Amino acid sequence: MDAQLIAFTGVSAGLVAMPGADFTVVVRNALVSRRAGIACxxxxxxxxxxxxxxAVVGVAAVLAAVPALFRALQVVGGVYVLYLGVQTLRQRHTDVADTPEDSTARPLRQGFVTNALNPKASLTFLSVLPQFVPAGAPALPRTLLLALIVLAIAMVWFQVVALLVDRLGRWLRRPRAARAVTLVTGVALTAFGAALLAGPLSAL
Structure with a gap:
């Protein structure tokens, strides 16, 4: 592995592990069950x-070139994360063990939508990936390799988070601890949603 790939792996790990809506929604679902956390x-x-x-096909550049489209996606993503936060706060007095666990579809959808509706992620990849493509090297193969590294790190990291929360579930699912964690995750998701909304709304 060359020096650029090592550096990129470190940068990507930092970006992926940075606490945010993704991390919080995984914790929220992992408190329900290991299966829900992994699905998320x-x-x-x-x-x-x-x-x-x-980012690889360059479509993300359109988001940067068309501010109105970018702001619209920010608003949609912010509203969804805000909704998750409010729903979490409303459930803070519910025993986690009593939460229905009928399928993995709901946590899977929550994880996908929370991440996919954040246009900043596309712009981050668009700005970071080119920095690690050597001059004169074929851009597409290198970019695909970098993309696979990011995906691998993300899959490992969020699976570890889900499994760790589940492993600590004996303590985290106790009524008092569960209410505290649910309150924290609800407040965090609400704050992330509000932050996503603040930018585009202030630009109106």
């Missing part, structure tokens, strides 16, 4: 695949 993590990976694909 897979959904986030699918959302990242959308962003990476957009």
């Amino acid at each position: 993590a897979l959904g986030i990976g699918a959302g990242l695949l959308v962003h990476v694909t957009l």
